[in-house]
Each structure stands twice: as structure tokens, then as C-alpha cells.
Amino acid sequence: MSDETPEANRLESLLLNGIFALVAVGLLALIGKATGRGVASGGWWTRPALAPGFALVLLVGANIFTLGRAIVDLRARPPSAEEWRDARTRVLGWLRPLELLAYFGLYLWLTIHIGYFLATFAFVMWLMLRTGLNSPRWLLAGAALTVALVLIFRVGLGVWMPSPGYYDAAPEAVRSYLIRWF
Amino acid sequence: MEFIFAGLAQLSDPWLIAVMAFGAILGVIVGAIPGAGAAVTISILLPSTFGMEPLLGMTLLLGVYCGSAYGSAIPAVLLNTPGSPVAVLTAMEAKPFADRGEARRAMSLAYSASFVGGVMAVLALMVLTKPLALIARNFGSAEFAMLAISALVLVVVGHGGRRIEALAALAFGLFLATIGLETAYATQRYTFGETWLMQGIPLVPLVIGLFAVSEALVQLGGKGARAREVKLSGGFFDGFLEVLRYPRTLFGSSIVGIIIGIMPGVGEFLAQQVNYVWARKLSPQGHLFGKGAPEGIIVSEATNNAVPPAALIPMLALGIPGEELTSMMLAVFLVHNVVPGPELFLKHGDFVAGLYWTLLLMNFVIIAFLLFATKWIARAALVDKRFLGVAILTLSLIGTYAANYNFSDVGLSMFFGLLGYILRAHRWPLTPILLGLVMGPIVESRVRQALGGAGGDFTVFVTRPISAVLVAALTALILLSIRDSLRNRKRRADWQINDS
Structure with a gap:
């Protein structure tokens, strides 16, 4: 540390x-x-x-x-x-960490409601913009981080996540793909 | 010794070798990134290891632990920024080397001293652990209770200058350990009727909150300044064999590092300080310490790398973790119903022997990796701290969730993250909280067993010889530390700051 x-x-x-x-x-x-x-x-x-x-x-x-x-x-x-x-x-x-933790809480809520991939992408991008890492290079690094996390945890380690309701609107083949990977 | 050689067969498992190499390389990289480090990485990886075979899980975590001890030297030499507090002495001694254009020599001195310290500690682990466990087979509950209490006392005493804060943190951890269902009376403690508290405070959210989330909050609140990189000039193997010119310092530091590593609650930082002071006194070139002495780097790195394998000795032989990383590793054992202690060698000898050999091989893998990858790892150390904060915070969510597939655990990790942030801002130590949580149930059950067997007679702790020796040693230690605190009591402008 x-x-x-x-x-x-x-x-x-x-x-x-x-x-x-x-x-x-x-x-x-x-x-x-x-x-x-x-x-x-x-x-x-x-x-x-x-x-x-x-x-x-x-x-x-x-x-x-x-x-x-x-x-x-x-x-x-x-x-x-x-x-x-x-x-x-x-x-x-002391409000500064509370602000960051509020974003973290929102990330948790979004993960349940819009799915892990989109929630992570939104959270990473928002935090990067909020902390001043707003150049295209950094934003690209943020996108790469999101993809890496999905690949490691969802694809590699097979961590299960609850699927949001809107996945059900997709055709069956796409739906199972979304549930499995995103 | 037979069972040790039998463990060699474990190395034929390609998965084990792959996990070991991955853990070691990851450890080197995170060790080189100031702000990442072993505690953060192990806390996030911990839930992933619960689904693995115990040997694979432990190897992954040990790879990170040992690799980070090597990696922390890279930013210390090349950026003059310690990757972790234990690399402060290396950074101080290496700066004059870098200024003279001898960064490669300093790097090689650090690597070779780390290698010798690491390998010697693994050999000590191989030789000492089983005999200690066999002695411990004769221990009763009173001895185990006193050993566990000794670990807690040493953790507090080890925080020189912050002992009261360490005591408060330890007491908080011990209190957290009592929350949940209580078996003897089939009742509940401090659950206030909440069902989610019945199982007690889970370890993973506490660990990720205190060590990872709080670190992310610190990094995200920073300015993200970029350190200045030093060129890695000099010959490739300059200084690699130079360590052998200082055998007393090299082997002495490693041995002292092993001895202090075995003592629960003391840790690398104190081991380094003790070694550094003695090496400076004993060396004919003592006057050069602090001004770029090769021996200064050797002391720092050999000690730093001797401690992690040595810290496993009390954990494996007695089931007593001495610091935060071995406490986290204890969770891997408990998840798989593998109970560390004397019985471990009888029931899971192959596991222990496999662990020895992977640890030994790990040191060779790390040194080979460092020889060609140092330049690239140094680049990783330059990563913007705000980006690091984003990555750690994002990893914390899935890391916490994956342990129990429970989103309410993430809420707990947020609570402990905020607590950890506030405590760190006030230099309150975090490790005693974790040790209190892990050791609390062990201490409680052993004390109950000891007192139960003696009909509630407290003298059971002083009538059994080993327990009596421990009581006497602890009493002396506590009295000496109180005397030390009173002697050094002075009004300080920085009374909040750790002066250890």
C-alpha cells in the first residue's frame, strides 16, 4: 500500500x-x-x-x-x-471519499440493472472524467480496462452475475450470450 | 525429510507451474507500482482462490506476496520512489548509485540479495516447520491460547509510537470477530436481529474494504503526479555477484530476517530497521551507509525477501498468522477445511511439501523474469495513480461480490473502505483489525477449552511450563514497552504521526 x-x-x-x-x-x-x-x-x-x-x-x-x-x-x-x-x-x-463511494454505490446499482459490462464501462469512464483523466488515450485505456475485467472475471473465472430484465427482450441466442458474457 | 522430496512430484503439474509463474510475475508488477502492492492484490484475488485446489490458491497468493517483495525495488532504484514502505531503505541507498549512472549495479545488488534472502528463508521453512509442528503436537489449549495471545501482543508492541492506536484497532477487530451466532449458548451476539449478521462479519469484504477500497480512495484523491524515470545504465550483470563480497551482511541479514519473520506481528519493516542499524555498526564501511553503500541495499533487500517465507512457519506449524497477508492466506486453508497446525503435516503432507518446492522454484522464476523485464516493469510503475485508483475500485466490486455472490457484501466493503481511509489519514494501523478478526475466534475457543479443562482456574496458564514461559515473556515485553513509552514520552507537534 x-x-x-x-x-x-x-x-x-x-x-x-x-x-x-x-x-x-x-x-x-x-x-x-x-x-x-x-x-x-x-x-x-x-x-x-x-x-x-x-x-x-x-x-x-x-x-x-x-x-x-x-x-x-x-x-x-x-x-x-x-x-x-x-x-x-x-x-x-471527508465528503470527498463519500462522493467516490456514492459513485461506487451507483455502480453496484447499475450492475444489477443494466448488466456488468455496461455498468463497468460507465463507472470507469465517469471516474476517469471526474478525476481529470479525459484525454482520448486515457479513455481508451479505460475501455481496455473494462474489456480486460470482463475477460478475466466473466469469461476466464466464470463469475456469475444477475442478468438485468432487458436482456429478456433479446432473441434467445443473443440473450444467453449476453447473460453468459456481459 | 522424505516427505519433502516426495513433494517434488507436485512440480510435474503444469497448472501449478503456470499459476506460480502468473502469481510471481503479477506480484513483481504490482510490487513495482507504488500504491498497488501485495495487500491490495491479494485482497482482490482472495475470493478467486476459494474455488481452486488449496495448493493452487496458496501458490497464487504466495507468488504475489514473494514477487511483490522483489518488485518493490524497481521503483525504489529507477524512480527513487519506494514501491512499498519496505523499499524506503533501498530507495535511499540506491539514489547515489543512480546519480552516478550505476542504476543497473544497484538493481543487480537488490535482485541478488533478494534472491539469497528468499531462497534461505524457503530452506528455513523446509527445515524448521515440521519440527516446530511436531513440538506443537504436545501443546494443549493453554499453550495454543498463549501463542495466539502472544501474536496479538506482538502486533501491538510492534507498532512503536502508535501502540495505543494499534491496541484500539486490535480490540475493534476482536469485537468484530464476536458478532454473529455464538455456539456455546446457542445465542447471538450484536446481530440486533439482522439475519445477514448471523454468520458474522465476512473476511473478504473487510479485507477488500480496508486494504483495496481505502487505497483506491487515497489514489483517486491524489494529484496523479508522474515520477521522473532514471535510465537503466551499466552492464547487465554488474553487481550480480558483488553481493558475495559481503557474506556477513548478506547471510546475517537473511538469518535475522528469517528469525524476525517467524515472530508473529513484527514484519519486514521492523526486521529491516533492526538489520540496518546492526549492519551499519558492524561494517567497516558503516560510514557509507545512507550515501550509496552496496551493503545498505543488501541489508534492505535480503531482509525484505526473507520475511515472507519465514512468516509461513508459524502459520503452517501452529496455525497462527503473524501479519495481514498470512491472515488472508489462512482464509484459503479454512475455506477448504484444511486446518494449519501440527495435524497438517500428517493429513496433508503432500500439500505442504508441494508448497515448499513451488516457493523455491518461484525465486528462480522471478529472478529470470526480472533479468529481462525490468525496463518494462519500470514503465508500469509510472502509471498515473488516478488510473490505478479507478482500476482498484472497479476490481473491488467484483472481487467482493465473487466471494459469496452477494451484493450486500459490497456494501460492507464500502463501509470498511471508508473506515480504512479515515484511519489511514490519521495513521491508525489497519493490520491489527484484520488480525483481531482472524485470531479472535481462535483465542476465544482455546481460552474456553483451557479454562474448561481446568474448571475455570486461571492458574492453568502458569502451571504448564511452556504456557508459563510465554506468560513470563509477554509480561516482560509489555512492561518493557510501557517503560519505553514512558521514557520516550514527550510533547510532540506530530503526536498523530507514526514514529516507528
Whole structure:
């Protein structure tokens, strides 16, 4: 994996730690309800709540420690106005992966409704245009990537995909061809 | 040793050789592309291997793992950009070589050191794994529980400077492992009545989400800058035999790489750092380290390539994976009902022996491929990162779906992709989450068995000698790391950044 991760902002990290701590405490609070007692019996070491309880206590402890460390650091070195501005920008920057994941979700929806080949082609082309790879050479590379994926996964590995409804409108020979390869 | 030689017959299978060559070449190429790498590729390939014979599936994944260790040296030398974090030292040492017009020599030093490290580690795998497994046959649940816990502790301790974050990530992974049906009480844990959670959190969406989708999100958010290529000047075999002038560094680094590779949770990066520091101290040319010393490249590459086969030793002998890639490979075993550990050698000796020989042959295939293909692979390393992001994200959909033919798994991989992206942006480690998910059920069942056999008496972990030794070693390690953390505690402007 690449090592190109942006440097974190202390306030942004504080917010993130706060969210993690809140989720961890919430999950721990639910332990009684979320781990039923069941019908069998056994010693204390077989209680269903034991393993998740142990993991969640560790999680809560580590998150609270990290949160405390962040708060102490911020009190010792109060954030500047620039750091606040930077934090706002960075938190808004969380929307960037959400935008990409929304496209990914749409790709999933399209795969079910228009078929794997067309959905992949549309997704690849849209992402390339969206990220600035819009020269004919890159678009051709995108088309080649789509064909390669179909060849590897649908033809080579025989991965089954649900066929969209409109394939049924095609003549039988074409329909089975579309279902098998596209 | 007989069963090892019996495994030679496996090499007559043309499919095995083809899959091995494909995996190794793919590994070299993805290892050379910064941002691709073994974790991303193996996570995407993982579902495809579930339908293969265990030996074929494992060979494919190991090909990628070992090939990428070789390939990461290419951009490090020719683009001065490490293909993965473990090639940072190679990039640093190779730059002066490239500046002097000796890129080919640096490349050959890297390849030959990688080859020696890789082959020595496979030989260690052949020699050490079965005896370790035979010793482990005498282990009870208490010993296995402590070994599994040791792996988890080492993973946390290994993240120097980010131990609390690693602990949180591990705890999260352990919690995820408890979701789903619980067998002892025939009840459910944290399913909230959702049927899709009954089987627990599936491994493939988590792996693809954390490692592939998050990587794609990082690449797509980047600017796609193109690195400057260095000309591959110099003689074809310059430096190829030069490694033999530094036998102590070459073999010492390989041996230390093997030893550290066997230890779960430590990994190539730490092994390299340890080796590099010692090699610099011991070498008469220590002052040249960091300024283009041949020994610097040798240390980096021999260690880097010794770790992957060595990491298989605890996985095969004890059923304990030490890092994210062997954790993913464990899934291939489990899908085929092949349980790693002492019984593996009795029931599937041919499989293990076949694996040894394919791994050994793999090193020869990779080195032969690199000798003529380096120039072209270097071109692949120049691919625009945005295009790489598009390719990884597109592959993630079919990779996740193909595991269970279930589109809701793709939703899970999106969730873990976002989580992975956010955690990476804050330098939180991801590997402990995966290890927690894989090791959680092992630890829970072994601890239950051990305590069940002792009537709930906790002293079972300190009254059995091997378990007691492990408890003592872990306690000492934890205390030492706490002392180390307290000693090095200082207010740092970059407290969020990994200082390991």
C-alpha cells in the first residue's frame, strides 16, 4: 500500500477520537441486550458476553486514553485560528471519499440493472472524467480496462452475475450470450 | 525429510507451474507500482482462490506476496520512489548509485540479495516447520491460547509510537470477530436481529474494504503526479555477484530476517530497521551507509525477501498468522477445511511439501523474469495513480461480490473502505483489525477449552511450563514497552504521526 496519507490535524483527530469513543461506549452499554443468555449452561468462561465485553473494554479504554491525550495536548498548545480553519476544511474533505463511494454505490446499482459490462464501462469512464483523466488515450485505456475485467472475471473465472430484465427482450441466442458474457 | 522430496512430484503439474509463474510475475508488477502492492492484490484475488485446489490458491497468493517483495525495488532504484514502505531503505541507498549512472549495479545488488534472502528463508521453512509442528503436537489449549495471545501482543508492541492506536484497532477487530451466532449458548451476539449478521462479519469484504477500497480512495484523491524515470545504465550483470563480497551482511541479514519473520506481528519493516542499524555498526564501511553503500541495499533487500517465507512457519506449524497477508492466506486453508497446525503435516503432507518446492522454484522464476523485464516493469510503475485508483475500485466490486455472490457484501466493503481511509489519514494501523478478526475466534475457543479443562482456574496458564514461559515473556515485553513509552514520552507537534 502507498504511504501517501495526508498529515492529520489535531482538531480533526480529536473529533474522530470523540466519535470512536462514543461508538465504543455505546456498544459496551448495549452488551446486556446484544448478547443473549441463551439456553445452554456452562462456567463463567463460556458466557457469551465475555469475549465482546473484553474487546469493548479494551476499545473504550484505548479510545478514552487517546482522547485524553489529545485534549491534554490541545490544552497545552491551544489551536490557532489557522488550525481551526484547516480542521473545518479537512472535515469537509471527508465528503470527498463519500462522493467516490456514492459513485461506487451507483455502480453496484447499475450492475444489477443494466448488466456488468455496461455498468463497468460507465463507472470507469465517469471516474476517469471526474478525476481529470479525459484525454482520448486515457479513455481508451479505460475501455481496455473494462474489456480486460470482463475477460478475466466473466469469461476466464466464470463469475456469475444477475442478468438485468432487458436482456429478456433479446432473441434467445443473443440473450444467453449476453447473460453468459456481459 | 522424505516427505519433502516426495513433494517434488507436485512440480510435474503444469497448472501449478503456470499459476506460480502468473502469481510471481503479477506480484513483481504490482510490487513495482507504488500504491498497488501485495495487500491490495491479494485482497482482490482472495475470493478467486476459494474455488481452486488449496495448493493452487496458496501458490497464487504466495507468488504475489514473494514477487511483490522483489518488485518493490524497481521503483525504489529507477524512480527513487519506494514501491512499498519496505523499499524506503533501498530507495535511499540506491539514489547515489543512480546519480552516478550505476542504476543497473544497484538493481543487480537488490535482485541478488533478494534472491539469497528468499531462497534461505524457503530452506528455513523446509527445515524448521515440521519440527516446530511436531513440538506443537504436545501443546494443549493453554499453550495454543498463549501463542495466539502472544501474536496479538506482538502486533501491538510492534507498532512503536502508535501502540495505543494499534491496541484500539486490535480490540475493534476482536469485537468484530464476536458478532454473529455464538455456539456455546446457542445465542447471538450484536446481530440486533439482522439475519445477514448471523454468520458474522465476512473476511473478504473487510479485507477488500480496508486494504483495496481505502487505497483506491487515497489514489483517486491524489494529484496523479508522474515520477521522473532514471535510465537503466551499466552492464547487465554488474553487481550480480558483488553481493558475495559481503557474506556477513548478506547471510546475517537473511538469518535475522528469517528469525524476525517467524515472530508473529513484527514484519519486514521492523526486521529491516533492526538489520540496518546492526549492519551499519558492524561494517567497516558503516560510514557509507545512507550515501550509496552496496551493503545498505543488501541489508534492505535480503531482509525484505526473507520475511515472507519465514512468516509461513508459524502459520503452517501452529496455525497462527503473524501479519495481514498470512491472515488472508489462512482464509484459503479454512475455506477448504484444511486446518494449519501440527495435524497438517500428517493429513496433508503432500500439500505442504508441494508448497515448499513451488516457493523455491518461484525465486528462480522471478529472478529470470526480472533479468529481462525490468525496463518494462519500470514503465508500469509510472502509471498515473488516478488510473490505478479507478482500476482498484472497479476490481473491488467484483472481487467482493465473487466471494459469496452477494451484493450486500459490497456494501460492507464500502463501509470498511471508508473506515480504512479515515484511519489511514490519521495513521491508525489497519493490520491489527484484520488480525483481531482472524485470531479472535481462535483465542476465544482455546481460552474456553483451557479454562474448561481446568474448571475455570486461571492458574492453568502458569502451571504448564511452556504456557508459563510465554506468560513470563509477554509480561516482560509489555512492561518493557510501557517503560519505553514512558521514557520516550514527550510533547510532540506530530503526536498523530507514526514514529516507528
